[in-house]
Amino acid sequence: xxxxxxxxxxxxxxxxxxxxxxxxxxxxxxxxxxxxxxxxxxxxxxxxxxxxxxxxxxxxxxxxxxxxxxxxxxxxxxxxxxxxxxxxxxxxxxxxxxxxxxxxxxxxxxxxxxxxxxxxxxxxxxxxxxxxxxxxxxxxxxxxxxxxxxxxxxxxxxxxxxxxxxxxxxxxxxxxxxxxxxxxxxxxxxxxxxxxxxxxxxxxxxxxxxxxxxxxxxxxxxxxxxxxxxxxxxxxxxxxxxxxxxxxxxxxxxxxxxxxxxxxxxxxxxxxxxxxxxxxxxxxxxxxxxxxxxxxxxxxxxxxxxxxxxxxxxxxxxxxxxx
Numbered sequence: 001x002x003x004x005x006x007x008x009x010x011x012x013x014x015x016x017x018x019x020x021x022x023x024x025x026x027x028x029x030x031x032x033x034x035x036x037x038x039x040x041x042x043x044x045x046x047x048x049x050x051x052x053x054x055x056x057x058x059x060x061x062x063x064x065x066x067x068x069x070x071x072x073x074x075x076x077x078x079x080x081x082x083x084x085x086x087x088x089x090x091x092x093x094x095x096x097x098x099x100x101x102x103x104x105x106x107x108x109x110x111x112x113x114x115x116x117x118x119x120x121x122x123x124x125x126x127x128x129x130x131x132x133x134x135x136x137x138x139x140x141x142x143x144x145x146x147x148x149x150x151x152x153x154x155x156x157x158x159x160x161x162x163x164x165x166x167x168x169x170x171x172x173x174x175x176x177x178x179x180x181x182x183x184x185x186x187x188x189x190x191x192x193x194x195x196x197x198x199x200x201x202x203x204x205x206x207x208x209x210x211x212x213x214x215x216x217x218x219x220x221x222x223x224x225x226x227x228x229x230x231x232x233x234x235x236x237x238x239x240x241x242x243x244x245x246x247x248x249x250x251x252x253x254x255x256x257x258x259x260x261x262x263x264x265x266x267x268x269x270x271x272x273x274x275x276x277x278x279x280x281x282x283x284x285x286x287x288x289x290x291x292x293x294x295x296x297x298x299x300x301x302x303x304x305x306x307x308x309x310x311x312x313x314x315x316x317x318x319x320x321x322x323x
Contacts, residue, residue, distance in 0.1 A: 018133040019140040021171065022162035023106075024155065026148045028060065034166065035106055036064045038142055042104040043068045049104040050094045052077050052087070053144070054111070081109050084118065084125040085296040088132050088279045095139055102138040110158075112149040117316070118301060119154070120189065127161040127183045131275055134180055142166065183275065188307050191314060194265065198256035205244055211253060212237055215264065218255050222262045223319055231298040232317050236264050238291040239313050243268035247311065261300075265314040272306040 023038075025031045035051075039061065042049040051061065052075045062069040073094075081087040087109055095103060109122045126143060133139055145158050159165065159176040166172075199218065203211050215236045219229035236253065243251035247268025254265040278292030292313075296302050301316035 017138050018130070018136045019164060020130055020133075020162050021140070021142050021164040021166045022158040022174070023142045023144045024147050024158075024165065024167040025144055027146070028057075031057065031144055031146070032060050032064055034169070035061060035142070035144065037169075038104065038106065039065060039072055040068065043071050045102070047102050047104050048094075048098045049073065049106075050075065050091075051106045052080050052090065053106060053108045054078065057108070077108060081107075082300050083296055083302065084109055084121045085279050085302055087125055088128065088276070089281050091129070091141070092132065092281065095133065095136060100137060103140070105139070105141045106144065107141060108144045110145065110150065110154065112146070117192070117303065121301060121303060123154075123157050123161065124187060126158065127178075128275055128279065130161070130163070130180050131183050132279070187275070187305060189305065191303060191305055191312060194254050195256050198254050201253045201255075202250065203240060203243075203253060204250040208237065208240060208244070211240055215253075215255070219262055219317075222257050224262055224317060225320075228262075228317055228320065232262060232264060232315075235295045235298045235315050235317070236266065238294050239266040239315070242291050243270065246270045260319055262317045262319065263314065264317075265312060267310060267312045269310040272304065272311055277304065278302065 023034055025034055035057075039049060039051070043065075049071075050073045051058065053061075055076045055078065058074045058076065061072075062074070065072065075090070080090050087107065091105060091107070094105065109125060110119065114122060129141065133141075143158070143162065145155060147155055156176070159174045160178050162174055163177040164171060165174050199214075201211065201214060212233050215233045216229055219232040220226070224232060240251060240253065243266060247270030251266055251268035254267075256263050278296045280293070282290045282293055292302070292304070295313075295315060298317070299315045300318045303312075303314040303316075305312045305314075
């Protein structure tokens, strides 16, 4: 590990201009101290900054920054990144808004209460940040990790997805960083096995109407309500339509429930080779390529896997409490 001074990092950024740092902290006090110092540097340099963390941490930082808090933009990660695939578009909008200016951000998508499925997708998100912003001119993004609350393997993975590490006020390069080339390959980490007895339907050209009716019926039966059931129908229709166009003209739909989630999975013989699929906001004039973007806006979690044998997309829709 090579230790790099704070001033050296600011004077000699990564070659591509995107400085992606994992900030390891132990408890709220260390978080506030480290994050506040980072923010005050940005305020002093008149750099635009966006902070996307929990509501509690936003309150802590605002209290510490006092009058400087008005110079920082805050957003609740629960709103922005319940589905981790929505986070990169939020950062992309921020970078685009301030094109050419030095920028800073703090984003904490990983916390102890995340489910195992969400954690894997958050880790994928952290890796893909290096791909999404490889061409940025001057963007420093700090990603906090609470070492007192997270498992050790989560911290190890953070060292693999971040080229820079910050801890106890010292910044260093990560010898474990795997680089962007490996991150561009299709994501083929196996999904958990579907439960026994889940609904199983093969579909092909001409059968989408029946598939939509089935999803609506099952979603309503699962207690999603009319609006969320319609979201499930739209999401599955987008993915299944893509299977018919690009996945060999057929596919398989699985449906099941967990304690609080309605899950639909579509598999086909096609393959994805675009690592940021569904995470790039479609251009207004674009005629296609909106399917997975739409799915990510409708679902709390979307898992995309591309194997040598084909592609699987698993969509999770939570039952929302009334009111």
